[in-house]
Amino acid sequence: MSTGMIIAVIVVVAALVLAATLVMRGRGRQGGPDLKRRFGPEYQRTVARHDGDAKAAERELTERLERHGKLRERPLEPAEREQYSARWTAVQERFVEAPREAVAEADRLLSDLAAFRGYPEGGRYEEQVAALSVHHAQHVEGYRRVHRVGQAGPGGGAGESAAGTEELRTALMDARALFDDLMNDSAPATGHRSETATGTGDDTRHQSSGKAGMFGKSHPRGV
Template sequence: MSTGMIIALIVIVAAVVVVAAALTLRARGPRGGGRDLKRRFGPEYDRTLARHDGDAKAAERELTERVERHGSLREQPLEPDRREQFTVRWTAAQEHFVDAPREAVAEADRLLAELAAVRGFPDGGHYEEQFAALSVHHAEHVHGYRRVHRVARVGAGGQDGDRADTEEMREALVEARALFDDLVGGTREDSAKPATRKQPTRGSHGTHLPWTFNRHQAKGS
């Protein structure tokens, strides 16, 4: 066998080994497998696992695909005036809940979709893709968006005519507030900038309006 043929065989074998290794690593997912995914996604890992009826491989495959699609996404900074506008609109939705809970929840759903798009996530018109991207970067609080989106759809008639009660809508709105705070809070670059406005006082149109009313105080369901 000539030297040229030997070299060609070595190259072919090496290429096959590299391809096989790459396919194996892809099948296993990120380094550390399930442990890394659990650490990254937190409660969202458990919810995904439940949706796949406990099939860990299927759940981890889905979460790995989310990371591959959206892990390199870079969040865009939020200008101070836009931050103020979103904050005022969210506070108004919270206050509007007392008289019109369904409309308030629907507005919160729209606000999260719009705010996420401004921060660089996929457009809110593609909810599933936007949610997947948010889950990669805001895993701890993304479930609030899922809840408020589901309740907003149910409140509008929903599948099979189901309707959420007032307490369910209130809880969804409260949980969604955590994601709103994450998104409106800014990037590390934003945090390094000097403050441009005064902090709101308790109960004002700011970021810390207390939510103490219960189902008996909110009108309608």
């Protein structure tokens, strides 16, 4: 190979390397804002979990996107929708007499519903939550909360105190937002908030089946 040919090859390779570097830098500049928009509160939570290291958090979130971004939720048939709605109504009604057991059942219900829609099975909780965070970033924290409280048990988990009734109630309300999202076949990948989950307290708009309020018809005020 002549000297001129060698120089030409070197120039071409250098140009390709420069172009690739510029593309990667461009993606890096866009990564932060894009990930912030997609993940919303989940972005901030992940940054905090990495002690403020945004780059480490973005690497984790990018990996989640690569693993779960192409997941497509399985549609719910009317009978299936009614089945899950009935289970949630039973959870709400049970909360009046047995709030801790109701929250534990809500945890199982979300796990079952997510798996039915095509997410990893509930036995792989961390992976299921990671996948949900990609497609339901606004509400996945509600699942974490009801899982944490539901798994703690009457005496609390290691280093934790048992949750009080108000904490259980709040956990169930937070979980309801994700339940509504998973029941909604038209929910977009991010930023969705079901209209049925915008109320608070005993608001009877927290419905899927229309059979009971957030905590059953006999739910006392202040619980």
